[in-house]
Amino acid sequence: MDDDLSQHYQGSPELLMFLASTVHDMKNSISVLSGTLEHLLTNVPASAAAPVPAAAEPAQYQQLGQMLYQTRRLNDSLIQLLALYKEVGKPGYPFDPSPRSVRELVEQVEGQARILLQSRGIAFDTDFAPDAIWTFDEELVIGVLVHAINNAIRYTRDRIRLSVRVDGDYLELRVEDNGDGFPPAMLAAGAQAMDVRDVQVRFSSNSSGLGLYFSSEVARMHRHRQRTGAIALENGGDLGGGCFVLRLP
Amino acid sequence: MTAMVQSDGEIDWGAKRYLIVDDFVGIRQLLRESLRNLGAKHIDQAASGGEGMMLLAKTRYDVVLCDYNLGDGKNGQQVLEEARIRNLILPSSVWLMVSAEKSVESVMGAAEHQPDAYIIKPITEGVLLTRLNRVWIKKQIFSEIDQAYADKDYLRAARLCEEQIPVNPLHAIDLLRMKATLQLKAGDPLGARKVYEQVLEERDYNWARCGLAKIMMHDGDVEEAQKMFQAVIADNRFYIDAFDQLAHAFKLQGKHEEAFDVLQKAAKLSPNSVPRQRTLGQTALKLENIPVAERAFRKCIDIGEYSVAKTVDAYFGMARVCGKKNDTKEAIRLLNAAVHQFGGDQVTLRAKITEGLVYHETGDFRRARKSGDELEAMLADDSRHRPDTATCLDMATLLFAVGVKEAPVGLLCYIARNNHDNVPLMDELQKIFDKARMGDEGTELIRSSRKEAADMMNKGVLLWKSERLQEAIDWMRVARHALPHNMRILFNSAQILVSRLQQTGYVRELADEAIEVLMHVDAIAPGQPRFAQLMEQLALLAPVSGVVAAAAASEYEAANGAVPDR
Numbered sequence: 001m002d003d004d005l006s007q008h009y010q011g012s013p014e015l016l017m018f019l020a021s022t023v024h025d026m027k028n029s030i031s032v033l034s035g036t037l038e039h040l041l042t043n044v045p046a047s048a049a050a051p052v053p054a055a056a057e058p059a060q061y062q063q064l065g066q067m068l069y070q071t072r073r074l075n076d077s078l079i080q081l082l083a084l085y086k087e088v089g090k091p092g093y094p095f096d097p098s099p100r101s102v103r104e105l106v107e108q109v110e111g112q113a114r115i116l117l118q119s120r121g122i123a124f125d126t127d128f129a130p131d132a133i134w135t136f137d138e139e140l141v142i143g144v145l146v147h148a149i150n151n152a153i154r155y156t157r158d159r160i161r162l163s164v165r166v167d168g169d170y171l172e173l174r175v176e177d178n179g180d181g182f183p184p185a186m187l188a189a190g191a192q193a194m195d196v197r198d199v200q201v202r203f204s205s206n207s208s209g210l211g212l213y214f215s216s217e218v219a220r221m222h223r224h225r226q227r228t229g230a231i232a233l234e235n236g237g238d239l240g241g242g243c244f245v246l247r248l249p
Numbered sequence: 250m251t252a253m254v255q256s257d258g259e260i261d262w263g264a265k266r267y268l269i270v271d272d273f274v275g276i277r278q279l280l281r282e283s284l285r286n287l288g289a290k291h292i293d294q295a296a297s298g299g300e301g302m303m304l305l306a307k308t309r310y311d312v313v314l315c316d317y318n319l320g321d322g323k324n325g326q327q328v329l330e331e332a333r334i335r336n337l338i339l340p341s342s343v344w345l346m347v348s349a350e351k352s353v354e355s356v357m358g359a360a361e362h363q364p365d366a367y368i369i370k371p372i373t374e375g376v377l378l379t380r381l382n383r384v385w386i387k388k389q390i391f392s393e394i395d396q397a398y399a400d401k402d403y404l405r406a407a408r409l410c411e412e413q414i415p416v417n418p419l420h421a422i423d424l425l426r427m428k429a430t431l432q433l434k435a436g437d438p439l440g441a442r443k444v445y446e447q448v449l450e451e452r453d454y455n456w457a458r459c460g461l462a463k464i465m466m467h468d469g470d471v472e473e474a475q476k477m478f479q480a481v482i483a484d485n486r487f488y489i490d491a492f493d494q495l496a497h498a499f500k501l502q503g504k505h506e507e508a509f510d511v512l513q514k515a516a517k518l519s520p521n522s523v524p525r526q527r528t529l530g531q532t533a534l535k536l537e538n539i540p541v542a543e544r545a546f547r548k549c550i551d552i553g554e555y556s557v558a559k560t561v562d563a564y565f566g567m568a569r570v571c572g573k574k575n576d577t578k579e580a581i582r583l584l585n586a587a588v589h590q591f592g593g594d595q596v597t598l599r600a601k602i603t604e605g606l607v608y609h610e611t612g613d614f615r616r617a618r619k620s621g622d623e624l625e626a627m628l629a630d631d632s633r634h635r636p637d638t639a640t641c642l643d644m645a646t647l648l649f650a651v652g653v654k655e656a657p658v659g660l661l662c663y664i665a666r667n668n669h670d671n672v673p674l675m676d677e678l679q680k681i682f683d684k685a686r687m688g689d690e691g692t693e694l695i696r697s698s699r700k701e702a703a704d705m706m707n708k709g710v711l712l713w714k715s716e717r718l719q720e721a722i723d724w725m726r727v728a729r730h731a732l733p734h735n736m737r738i739l740f741n742s743a744q745i746l747v748s749r750l751q752q753t754g755y756v757r758e759l760a761d762e763a764i765e766v767l768m769h770v771d772a773i774a775p776g777q778p779r780f781a782q783l784m785e786q787l788a789l790l791a792p793v794s795g796v797v798a799a800a801a802a803s804e805y806e807a808a809n810g811a812v813p814d815r
Contacts, residue, residue, distance in 0.1 A: 091486045098422070
């Protein structure tokens with residue numbers, strides 16, 4: 001199915017077919033899992049005010065939310081592993097930048113995060129120029145932002161904010177939370193991810209290393225007139241907690 | 250038709266008809282649930298590509314959500330191609346291709362039948378709705394342009410693109426891309442080149458680089474074009490259009506080995522393209538690389554089986570391969586299969602030519618001569634159409650080789666009459682005469698044939714200039730009958746008809762005649778500026794813009810086969 005996989009496995013079409021169909025299966029399973037959980041969560045409101053059946057216990061609602069969160073983490077990791085396998089950042093990676101509406105980008109990110117955030121009682125704010133147009137690979141940028149939001153869920157108290165603004169020659173996208181901020185080790189890993197002298201995935205660190213590597217490679221693939229995209233992790237921002245920043249030329 | 254669209258215009262997705270094609274029942278249920286939440290009531294489902302095709306044949310869906318990976322049988326791309334070519338989906342329908350991961354197909358550049366959008370699992374309602382709205386708005390912006398394109402009124406379509414650009418900044422790049430395509434179709438490569446250069450100042454889009462390089466290649470700047478295609482490939486290993494074009498650039502430089510290497514790489518990246526496998530097979534055959542030619546033609550036949558792009562060329566190529574392997578029996582079997590499956594005068598004629606070539610190459614001169622005699626008999630029947638120029642040249646070469654004389658001379662004179670101002674082609678004809686040891690005789694034959702055509706054309710022009718339009722029209726009908734493939738005569742003929750219409754006002758019969766002539770000339774020589782100009786003048790004359798031309802165009806295609814798009 002995927003021709004780029006054949007580049008690696010020219011000698012073994014069976015392995016290639018096996019990998020392709022396994023990925024397909026896993027994605028199907030994750031789709032059904034997260035779709036079903038979202039469905040259950042929407043039909044079972046958190047407020048016990050509504051007269052609902054026994055299943056609507058707050059504890060069960062929270063457990064469903066936890067399941068959705070873990071499913072999304074699985075999905076993130078699968079996307080990132082696949083990107084790593086397909087050599088994200090190299091000429092063989094399917095990179096497809098086009099002019100996109102910032103409003104539609106925010107809509108889609110919000111659409112993916114809304115139910116999960118609701119289920120965990122986290123408020124979600126957005127702030128963007130609705131008429132802005134920018135050129136980027138939408139699928140990859142959505143992947144990076146959704147991952148940043150899933151990550152912020154771990155650090156926030158009760159609020160996450162996605163803001164997008166044009167800053168001179170760059171589009172700046174920020175995912176901020178109102179928690180206690182990223183621990184120093186995380187900030188250091190963030191700085192390292194953009195260090196040009198040290199461009200490789202930190203397998204030694206934990207799974208957040210993979211996410212950072214993926215995000216930094218996606219940023220780096222975006223190039224325009226000698227300018228290159230970048231990511232950064234900071235503490236502070238409008239909500240006083242951790243901030244993930246993606247800048248695209 | 251309102252082309253200006255408010256981006257916040259509400260669309261009633263509940264009233265649309267939907268088709269879901271996925272082999273996994275869980276996904277079908279999930280998608281159905283999402284669509285119901287959008288208010289949809291009419292939702293059909295298919296578990297395989299075949300089942301999907303059956304439903305598509307029965308119902309015109311507004312939205313199709315089709316998984317790319319459908320297990321055994323057709324994949325999503327093949328379902329889309331077949332549905333488009335069999336006209337089972339309306340131009341206004343939305344096709345969303347669902348896949349498990351970011352696919353290389355989306356960035357390959359030349360996949361002829363792109364879906365309206367790709368969408369990656371897991372699909373949430375928000376993403377689905379955003380994509381549906383986006384595609385719908387884009388279709389509104391392009392609807393009038395697409396209609397003018399379908400009517401082959403390329404100049405108007407290009408102007409419509411221009412009008413839309415300032416009001417639709419989000420689609421400016423797509424509109425520019427379309428404008429360049431239209432300018433190329435209208436025979437205005439200079440205009441298209443300016444558009445590509447303008448786009449490239451903004452950003453290095455691969456399609457613009459390839460477009461520019463194609464024009465450079467056409468202008469004879471082959472080496473520069475080659476470098477540009479190579480640069481595109483270096484940036485994007487999957488940009489398949491650049492591979493195909495690079496192979497062409499090598500061929501133009503006579504570097505057949507290099508072209509062959511590039512084609513092999515392209516066929517490896519994207520093996521399921523009938524035209525690509527055919528080109529690979531023909532190039533391999535030329536280089537006498539029989540194993541590769543065999544594999545390519547075999548693959549071409551296999552994928553053609555389930556594809557509307559099925560081609561008889563693969564059978565002829567395969568027969569040649571068998572001939573080279575001294576297996577005449579298999580070659581003849583393939584030729585019979587080709588005639589049986591495809592039918593028609595042209596195929597029968599070409600099968601006979603290939604048969605002669607195979608016998609000739611395997612040293613069976615007696616049978617080769619017999620094929621030649623049979624060909625001669627076929628040609629004697631004037632009621633049959635002559636094949637295209639390349640086939641005629643092949644046939645004349647073969648007939649001379651097997652010792653037939655009169656028929657190939659007739660063929661070569663026919664080509665000379667129909668292409669009287671094409672000097673490089675005349676040189677080719679002379680070479681064939683030289684090889685048959687008829688050099689001097691050939692020179693004289695070519696000269697008189699060309700004069701015959703020029704005289705016919707001049708008589709028409711004279712009548713036209715002296716305002717005897719009705720006589721000019723009558724004379725051009727005679728000329729067209731005698732020289733059915735002469736581009737100059739065809740264009741002049743259409744020009745005279747248009748002049749007449751401008752004088753008398755719109756007359757249905759004359760307009761239809763002009764359109765038929767123009768469709769024919771566009772089929773044999775696409776991308777001529779005169780075609781675009783005359784089509785535009787005709788469209789202005791028509792009482793209902795475009796509609797008449799479109800109807801006549803489709804009538805022409807129904808009677809004579811599809812007019813090639815490129």
